[in-house]
Amino acid sequence: MSNKRKFYIVSTPIGNLEDITYRAIRILSEVDIILCEDTRVTGKLLSNYNISAKLESYNAHASQHKENKIIDNVKSGVVYALVSDAGTPTISDPGVKIIQSLYKELGNDIDIVSIPGATALITALSSSGFIGNQFTFYGFLPHKKGRNKIFKEIFNSDRISIFYESPHRIIKTLKYLCDNYHDSNRNIYIARELTKLYEEKVIGNIDYIFNYFDNNKDKVRGEFVVVIDKNNK
Ligand code: SAM
DSSP, X not given: OOOSEEEEEEOBOSSOTTOOOHHHHHHHHHSSEEEESOHHHHHHHHHHTTOOOEEEEOOTTOOHHHHHHHHHHHHTTOOEEEOOSSBSTTSSSSOHHHHHHHHHHHGGGEEEEEXXXXXXXXXXXXXXXXXXXXXXXXXXXXXXXXHHHHHHHHHHOSSEEEEEEOTTTHHHHHHXXXXXXXXXXXXXXXEESTTSTTOXXXXXXXXXXXXXXXXXXXXXXXXXXXXXOOOOO
C-alpha cells in the first residue's frame, strides 16, 4: 500500500443530488477538509447525505498564500477533497492550479485521486446518438476574440464538437450558426438542465434548433450543452 500523501478530486452531481457515487460520499465523509467553490452549494449536498465536514472555499481566484497553506497542510498529513459546484472539478471549473502546484512541490510523492462521477459533456454526448469515439470539447467558447474561428474549425472538423453555453448567449450563438452554416448537414443536439426537473433535449439541423429556441423563449433558461455532430455526408 502506498504511503504517499493523498489529495482527492471528487465529482458531485450536475443537478440531481442522487447522481453521486458511494465512494464519493465515503471520501467526503472521511477527509479532513473539503475545498469547494461555494460553501452554500456544497453545504446543501453534504447535508443531504448527513456529512459534517469542514468546508473551505477555493476558487479560480484563490491567492498564492491560500495555495501555499494547502500545500503545507498536505505535506504535514492533512487530507483534502476538492469539489466544484457541479460535476467534475477542473472541467471548465477551478482546480488545475492546485493540482499543478502539488505535483510541482511533491512530485511523485503526491497521489491525486480522482473519484469519477457526473460531468455535463459526457452526460450530453452519451444521449446524443452521435458516434462519440472521437470528439473535441471546447469548454466555454471565448466571448469575442477567436470565437468565430472556433466555429469555423468545428464545421471543418470530422469529429463531434461539444461546448458549454450560457442561457444569455445561446440564441445569439444559434443565430450565428444559422446565418453562417445554414448549408451544413450536421445535426445539433442541445441538452438543457440535464438531470434536473426541466431537463430537455432537442435534436435537429441548425435551422430547426435555432427556430425551436427562438420560438420558445421560455426554454432559453438554465444550463446548456451544445453537441454538434461530425459531417455525416
Ligand atoms: N464541472 C462541470 C462539469 O463537469 O460538467 C462544468 C461546470 S461549468 C462552470 C458549468 C457549465 O456546464 C454550464 O454553464 C453548462 O454549460 C454545463 N452544465 C453543467 N451542469 C449542467 C446541466 N445539468 N445541464 C446542462 N449543462 C450543464
